[in-house]
Amino acid sequence: MAVSDLITKRLEEKKTDYTKYSFTRVESNALKTYFDLAQEFENIEDVYQVSVAIPKTFFGLNARLYVAAPDETSPVLVAGTDPSTDQGAEVLGGPLPEGVRPASKAYAKDRSMILTVRGNKQLIDQVPFKSQDNVLGVLQVYPYEKEDQHRELFFEKYANRIGFSLHLRFLLQKNMEHVRFIQGLVADIEHNVIVPNMVYKLFLRRLGGKIEKNKEIEQGLTQLLSSMQVEGNEQARGLLEELSEVNHGLFEEFNNIEKHYRSSSLFLETLLRKSHFDEGRLTLRTTRCNMKDAVVAPQLERFEGRFADKGIEIADEYSVHPEPETVAVVDVGLMAQVYGNLFSNALKYTQAVVTEEGKNKKFVSYGKTRLKDFFGPGKDGIKYNVFSTGLHIPQHEREQIFGEGYRGSNASKAPGTGHGLAFVKNAVKIHGGVAGYEELPLGNNFYFVLPE
Numbered sequence: 001m002a003v004s005d006l007i008t009k010r011l012e013e014k015k016t017d018y019t020k021y022s023f024t025r026v027e028s029n030a031l032k033t034y035f036d037l038a039q040e041f042e043n044i045e046d047v048y049q050v051s052v053a054i055p056k057t058f059f060g061l062n063a064r065l066y067v068a069a070p071d072e073t074s075p076v077l078v079a080g081t082d083p084s085t086d087q088g089a090e091v092l093g094g095p096l097p098e099g100v101r102p103a104s105k106a107y108a109k110d111r112s113m114i115l116t117v118r119g120n121k122q123l124i125d126q127v128p129f130k131s132q133d134n135v136l137g138v139l140q141v142y143p144y145e146k147e148d149q150h151r152e153l154f155f156e157k158y159a160n161r162i163g164f165s166l167h168l169r170f171l172l173q174k175n176m177e178h179v180r181f182i183q184g185l186v187a188d189i190e191h192n193v194i195v196p197n198m199v200y201k202l203f204l205r206r207l208g209g210k211i212e213k214n215k216e217i218e219q220g221l222t223q224l225l226s227s228m229q230v231e232g233n234e235q236a237r238g239l240l241e242e243l244s245e246v247n248h249g250l251f252e253e254f255n256n257i258e259k260h261y262r263s264s265s266l267f268l269e270t271l272l273r274k275s276h277f278d279e280g281r282l283t284l285r286t287t288r289c290n291m292k293d294a295v296v297a298p299q300l301e302r303f304e305g306r307f308a309d310k311g312i313e314i315a316d317e318y319s320v321h322p323e324p325e326t327v328a329v330v331d332v333g334l335m336a337q338v339y340g341n342l343f344s345n346a347l348k349y350t351q352a353v354v355t356e357e358g359k360n361k362k363f364v365s366y367g368k369t370r371l372k373d374f375f376g377p378g379k380d381g382i383k384y385n386v387f388s389t390g391l392h393i394p395q396h397e398r399e400q401i402f403g404e405g406y407r408g409s410n411a412s413k414a415p416g417t418g419h420g421l422a423f424v425k426n427a428v429k430i431h432g433g434v435a436g437y438e439e440l441p442l443g444n445n446f447y448f449v450l451p452e
Helices: 005-021 025-040 044-059 083-087 121-126 149-226 233-271 274-279 291-309 332-349 420-429
Strands: 062-067 076-080 107-109 112-118 135-142 287-290 327-330 363-371 381-389 434-440 443-451
Touching (some): 005 149, 025 149, 044 149, 121 149, 233 291, 291 332, 291 363, 332 363, 332 381, 332 420, 420 434
Antiparallel strands (some): 062 135, 434 443
């Protein structure tokens, strides 16, 4: 890929700038030494000390570095090279000297050169304190007897290097804090969500057992009443019919709860998997399975009632199921989420169309087909798809719809975050596959291809 015109322009400008700066060999070595050591030391306190040691070592000048702190209204002293700083612990943490404040350019104050240390404007909200005008702190270099524009220019550039280095350290610290928080959160999720959720399975099993016992009682009473001819028999039969109706309702509700539990548990245990958080990406736990039975059917079962409520038919126009049914090696939880996202999108965006027969139809379909040599000679792929009728996605949006946070022009009134298709793309990618979209005569086909 060629270097952009903007990058080339900035490189030329910087080349010209550094020619104008005419830094001496000592000044250039000082900048390079700071850059090297600021990367070498891991502790930010060590970087503070390097920042004040460079002026002392290379130019024989003392320095003090003041850096903003979360609970302070102005920068506080974090490092210095003069004896009072080294020997007096009470000096560290002290405020800026009287009359010293951040400024747009270097200036002289009481035989000192005062330089403002600034961070990156775009990332300034990520530092652990409130910053005005991107200020991270102040560098005081002394003794400074007279104005020297060249020396001031050098130290301004040096202060810029300090700002760059400190800002990176602040970002690193914040990221490490976030990682520790996430690790703790994952442990809490595992302890307070995943494990208790597994207990619900025991509760459901017990409830299922009681419902079965109820049905046994119902059968026993039916047999008993059929053999009895006593007064009040009709009333007893009425109560038995009511019991039978209650048992039937309980059984249906139990099945619904159990299906919801299985789906929710699968998503919880898959999406909140500890390895995702440890590695900072989706991770796989693959198993051999029949994709249709293990993945597609349970998700379709979740959505078929909702499709029916919106008048969406589940049809076979774009469904292909080659026989025999192939066995896939996939992460069942992630693939279930892939289909869940695709069916959810179909539920939101399916529209009625007029078929070639002149009929008004609104339907979704799903299926799979083998693509010979898709991944290279002798490396077939299996293409899985979810099709829905409706207006085609505009041409200019098709390359963007799998991007994180992107929502198409037809999504303005539909709830969503623009994350679903991005998840589909990522989950398929880590399986070694590709996801895509294609326009078909009656609507939109979202598909993914996995190695066979």
